[in-house]
Amino acid sequence: MAKIIFITSDSEKIELEATSGSVMELAVQNGVQGIDGDCGGVCSCATCHVHVAPEHFAKTGPASEIEQDMLELDDDANEYSRLCCQIEVSEQLDGVVLHVAK
Amino acid sequence: MSENQTCVVVGASHAGVNFAFALRKAGWQGSIKLFDADPSLPYHRPPLSKAYLTSSDAIDKNLLKAAETYQKDDIELNLGVKVGRIERTAQVLHLENGEQVAFDKLVIATGARPFIPPIEGLDSASNLYPLRTAQDVENIRQAFAHSAQKRVVIIGGGYIGLETAASLKKLGGEVTVLEREQRILARVTAPYMSDYFQRLHADNGVAVATSKNVVRIETRDGENSVQCDDGTVYPADIIIVGVGIRVNTELAVQAGIEIDNGIKVNAQAQTSDENIYAIGDCTYHYNPHYQRFIRLESVQNAVDQAKVAAASICGQEVEYDTLPWFWSDQYDVKLQMVGLSQGYTDILVRDENEPKKFSVWYFKGDELLAVDAVNNAKAYVVATKFIKSGEQIDKAKLVDASVEFKPANLLSRVQVC
Numbered sequence A: 001m002a003k004i005i006f007i008t009s010d011s012e013k014i015e016l017e018a019t020s021g022s023v024m025e026l027a028v029q030n031g032v033q034g035i036d037g038d039c040g041g042v043c044s045c046a047t048c049h050v051h052v053a054p055e056h057f058a059k060t061g062p063a064s065e066i067e068q069d070m071l072e073l074d075d076d077a078n079e080y081s082r083l084c085c086q087i088e089v090s091e092q093l094d095g096v097v098l099h100v101a102k
Numbered sequence B: 001m002s003e004n005q006t007c008v009v010v011g012a013s014h015a016g017v018n019f020a021f022a023l024r025k026a027g028w029q030g031s032i033k034l035f036d037a038d039p040s041l042p043y044h045r046p047p048l049s050k051a052y053l054t055s056s057d058a059i060d061k062n063l064l065k066a067a068e069t070y071q072k073d074d075i076e077l078n079l080g081v082k083v084g085r086i087e088r089t090a091q092v093l094h095l096e097n098g099e100q101v102a103f104d105k106l107v108i109a110t111g112a113r114p115f116i117p118p119i120e121g122l123d124s125a126s127n128l129y130p131l132r133t134a135q136d137v138e139n140i141r142q143a144f145a146h147s148a149q150k151r152v153v154i155i156g157g158g159y160i161g162l163e164t165a166a167s168l169k170k171l172g173g174e175v176t177v178l179e180r181e182q183r184i185l186a187r188v189t190a191p192y193m194s195d196y197f198q199r200l201h202a203d204n205g206v207a208v209a210t211s212k213n214v215v216r217i218e219t220r221d222g223e224n225s226v227q228c229d230d231g232t233v234y235p236a237d238i239i240i241v242g243v244g245i246r247v248n249t250e251l252a253v254q255a256g257i258e259i260d261n262g263i264k265v266n267a268q269a270q271t272s273d274e275n276i277y278a279i280g281d282c283t284y285h286y287n288p289h290y291q292r293f294i295r296l297e298s299v300q301n302a303v304d305q306a307k308v309a310a311a312s313i314c315g316q317e318v319e320y321d322t323l324p325w326f327w328s329d330q331y332d333v334k335l336q337m338v339g340l341s342q343g344y345t346d347i348l349v350r351d352e353n354e355p356k357k358f359s360v361w362y363f364k365g366d367e368l369l370a371v372d373a374v375n376n377a378k379a380y381v382v383a384t385k386f387i388k389s390g391e392q393i394d395k396a397k398l399v400d401a402s403v404e405f406k407p408a409n410l411l412s413r414v415q416v417c
Ligand SMILES: Cc1cc2nc3c(=O)[nH]c(=O)nc-3n(C[C@H](O)[C@H](O)[C@H](O)COP(=O)(O)OP(=O)(O)OC[C@H]3O[C@@H](n4cnc5c(N)ncnc54)[C@H](O)[C@@H]3O)c2cc1C
Pocket: B010, B011, B012, B013, B014, B015, B016, B035, B036, B037, B038, B045, B046, B047, B048, B049, B081, B082, B083, B084, B109, B110, B111, B112, B113, B131, B132, B133, B160, B248, B251, B279, B280, B281, B282, B296, B297, B298, B299, B300, B302, B325, B326, B327, B328, B329
């Protein structure tokens, strides 16, 4: 069981718990504003963009090549950007704070 | 203002569901009622021929939204209910179960259904299915699990047919794709891409036969033989029909709404009746970038039109103006497409000197129309930027893989003023 904390662009804080699946699925299932997951989680739409809190970046690890490429020209992307359909829920994530990108 | 009003949506899939949530977000205070004939909670369609088909997941692993989120946003979801007729002047919907539902605003998001071609013997074929709904996948999975030889014939070499071929091959099927045209994906890509995908399938052990016009299916003891007009015959335990779609325009036609290759809508997704909007696969709409009316079958179009219709109904000034994009996943190949290639005069291929990674750039003179990127998300985003901005590309640099893939590096120095 991992606790994942989303902070939306309206600064709403949503704490969720999960054991499996992707972080995008968890967010969509709970209606986290700003995470749409339009492509169903195959890294094609970039509607699941989050900024990992810098102090928690070790929990998620860096973006893969395809995530980086998808976000390359996104003005809101930074070094802590991830497409959260590519983050699998695991114990390791416990306590992670994710800021939903605009 | 919208407090006592009712917005009714026919069709609860990518377009209808995204619309309902967008409408609430845009400030609609009245009731929102979604109707769909499909009894399942609304789900993602693209995975049906891809990862969902090869998984053993139930459909609840593939939902557009969780059940509770509809309640949270006070969206009434009526599933397994078919809408039979729109009475336009009275602003009432007639459901097939005899009930009536009044509306102030109506959104038609009826999408499309698979086209079933008039092939002799098709109705009595064994284990023959289209692929558009969760039930279709369930039927295919069941038939596949119970088939000893798992010989699959797929009629139609479009994206859905090819994805289904890759998925059923992965599950251990003996798969053959029969395409009527001289090449697969003939309607949507350049010959270069058709050749690439033909080889990709061959390399993965799927036979793709072109110029195969299926004219008859004979079925004996549950075993089908699929016959083409050139005399060739393919035995099949399971047949998948993937030869395109028919738009669900019947409700609109009967209501006297303007139709032209789909339900005709303006830049606000409004039909010829000001209280009735249409969104998604069922619409024939204007694309400002390409300056022509088009019909699209894509999640992008369904979602973007949904947002425009919602904003417009809530009184915001919006116009539909987005670039079409699409994707397809087959084996280890991820294809991402942006733009519309119709009308191209030449194509350039940029090879990245890495296996299975390249992009095909469609130009009309110097204007970039569209790009197909294979395992190359960077090409896809760079192309999106260039198509949007209209900036000219230095073609020599584009095809030179040693030039790093950054917009600034590809800009043509001779800019037309
Ligand atoms: C197998 C498959 C793979 C695909 N892959 C991709 C892909 O990779 N990328 C991509 O962008 N797109 C893909 N698409 C296309 C994409 O799924 C569609 O563009 C999208 O579903 C369109 O959404 P829509 O809501 O407009 O219509 P639909 O999804 O067709 O939904 C229309 C809904 O209306 C309902 N309905 C119709 N008439 C009535 C009535 N009278 N009463 C009640 N309900 C009614 C139907 O039951 C249906 O649920 C794929 C489609 C399929 C089938």
